[in-house]
Amino acid sequence: MEWVQENVLISDDKSKIDIEKVCQLLRDTYWANDRSVDIIQKSMDHSIVFGVYTDEKQIGFARVISDQAVFSWLLDVVIDPEYQGKTIGTFLVESILKHPAVEHTKFALATKDAHSFYEKFDFMERAAMTRN
Secondary structure: OEEEEOOEEEEOOHHHOOHHHHHHHHHOOOOOOOOOHHHHHHHHHOOEEEEEEEOOEEEEEEEEEEOOOOEEEEEEEEEOHHHOOOOHHHHHHHHHHHOOOOOOOEEEOOOOOOHHHHHOOOOOOOOOOOOO
8 A cells, every 4th residue: 555645655565665764764763773684674564654755765664453453563763853843753653543544453563752743633641551
């Protein structure tokens, strides 16, 4: 699937993903800065991935883990800092939520600091149990 808005392309085509760019983007996050290339690749192999591109250059990434019937988990949503604040992240999440494999599932995510961003997509903060 592909979505286009102005000069931004979002695609779920894994062959388009620039693993080096994804590693660079995730290295600058608080949640994934210690992941190895091998772990990032394995996580992508077992996810629906979304690359964000402009002018043939990857500028963002996200992935979804899902049973494609009931539940989906949104992870690793990241936009290159140079392109933040231009509604590209909004376009990315909107596109993910419309993906036919997951559009009818209930979504969850975890974030320490982006609550107001995700609330506009009807995500609500709820208590959840986790296991380390």
